[in-house]
Amino acid sequence: MKDQQADSDGPNGREIKLGVLNDFVGMYLRAAYEAAFTDFADRLGEDRLRPGYFTILTLIVNNPGISQTEIGRTARRDKSSVAKALRWMEDNGLVTRLRPNHDRRTHLSEATEEGYALQRRMEARGREHLAALNATIGSDRREAFIETLREIVERLPEAGSSD
Amino acid sequence: MKDQQADSDGPNGREIKLGVLNDFVGMYLRAAYEAAFTDFADRLGEDRLRPGYFTILTLIVNNPGISQTEIGRTARRDKSSVAKALRWMEDNGLVTRLRPNHDRRTHLSEATEEGYALQRRMEARGREHLAALNATIGSDRREAFIETLREIVERLPEAGSSD
DNA sequence: TATTGTTATACTCTATAACTATA
């Protein structure tokens, strides 16, 4: 039905044919992700961490004593990326890391008072962002929408990465 | 309603609490985008352009004589990013650029035979990717899903970028 | 040997700013 070769015509009037790009769900996914990302960043203003760092700090606040391996597994980031983020956060007084005696390989992270405070401020802004996003999506569509996103993440790799 | 603090427990058995991250639609969007992106890349194997370059080449194939400004506007990329891509594609024999007499500022791009051939091969792989993605989404949900993504892109910036 | 984490390095993708050349 929606196969009207949805062209993009600029202000100059020229119609740009999108061809197969028209069907690329990935392009819509990226555009939506970028829009959501930008909305959150705009709401944070200057008082913020990068989104990836916010994710990590939030995991630490919610799970005091979490290890870097656990953070990486949960946030789906390589341990080296986590290490870099943690070092920055420690240098900036947001987290402290402890090496327990029972296993001195691991580094357990906890948020400092400053870390907790920043996370709370960012979470508050995050909730405003979510309210705007949810208003756009609509409560009637929200669950089905997220469920579809989840299924893409879970089921697509099984089909695709068979080489 | 869905506030059961959907935790993530790793193989070690420890439950990681996601807290507010649980509600972050942006995380699901990014994960889904990355999954789609990876699936496409896996299918392309070595015979490929980067996804952004494929977008540009496809625009050129579908719109011979398109200008760089038009490409940038359609692909939502800065002219400098487009210029870099075009130079690489020209150096690698995929496109040629012409400067018309009526306006010698503009560069109009056309695909070479090699460019057309590569685009066709990539488009074929892209269609396989889309088939897998559409199978995951399901034809009954597809239109509503894409419509939601579109609305996020179109409506969210209006609410968020008011500073 | 396996695991945790660190570091150096590099890659992808993209934008900003200063620029040239045209119009």
Add this chain to the structure above:
DNA sequence: TATAGTTATAGAGTATAACAATA
């Protein structure tokens, strides 16, 4: 002045690989 495009540079954001310490 405004527009099209180029170039140098920078900076997220992330991963790979080699490594040290510990188990």
